[in-house]
Amino acid sequence: MVTLGHYLIVSAILFAIGFAGVMLRRNIIIILMAVELMLNAANLSLVAFSRFHVDPTGAPNYNAQVFVFFIITVAAAEVAVGLAIVVALFRLRQTTHVEDISSLKF
């Protein structure tokens, strides 16, 4: 039988994959994708807890799902701004490699 712990462990592994991606990869776009993976890992554990804590009428706790809704919205805005910064950076430097962009002032 699938327990709450199974979902939490899948969520933990997904978060670690995203974290390793941010640490290991040097391409800004891949780093943004890894950040998305981490956000989704948090979403998965939130939804699992929402399903776990049912109220007396038998309904899941929908507060967590509203929270997930907000996280998805903020993630969408974050990706849009992040990719716009990547495009602006690419116009200046013709690279998306983080080690080529190490100075604060161009």
Place this chain on the structure above:
Amino acid sequence: MSPFLFWIFALLLLIFGAAVIFNRNPVASALSLVVSFLALAALFISLNAYFIGIIQVLVYAGAIMVLFLFIIMLLDLRAEELRKINWVASAGGVAVALALIVQIFAVIGKLKIAKQTFPPLPTPTALASGASTSDDVRQIGLLLFTNYNLPFQIIGVVILVATIGVVMLSRRETR
């Protein structure tokens, strides 16, 4: 919530999540991320969160990934050539990620409720007699427009600001 389906989708999620990190080609990474998000949406639906699962497919697998692919196409990124890998930094990154996962596993191992299965939702007969559940779109909508009305409006302002910011960032400077 059949265990068989859970394992299939959890494996899909993790394998394609790892493929995002290990692919050299950005397009392959982005497409792996789409499959990973679809598997995650299936896991949401297995948790009876139908609204969140559909939003996941629409917003993540649809909008956000199209944005990623569009930017990759716009920047004309090739599979990056192998640069000299900084082994010390890579080993440090892997070590920190492993330490993180060991810590999370330790916490989950100590958590007593992690060993319990999910409580059953009311059966259709109980639903017919007035218990309300599994109409999660309605419940989330009610919460959004009552309890969480202010955060909901603030999130609208956040999206507006993000839109304006993106337009400002991507405008060519005319000097």
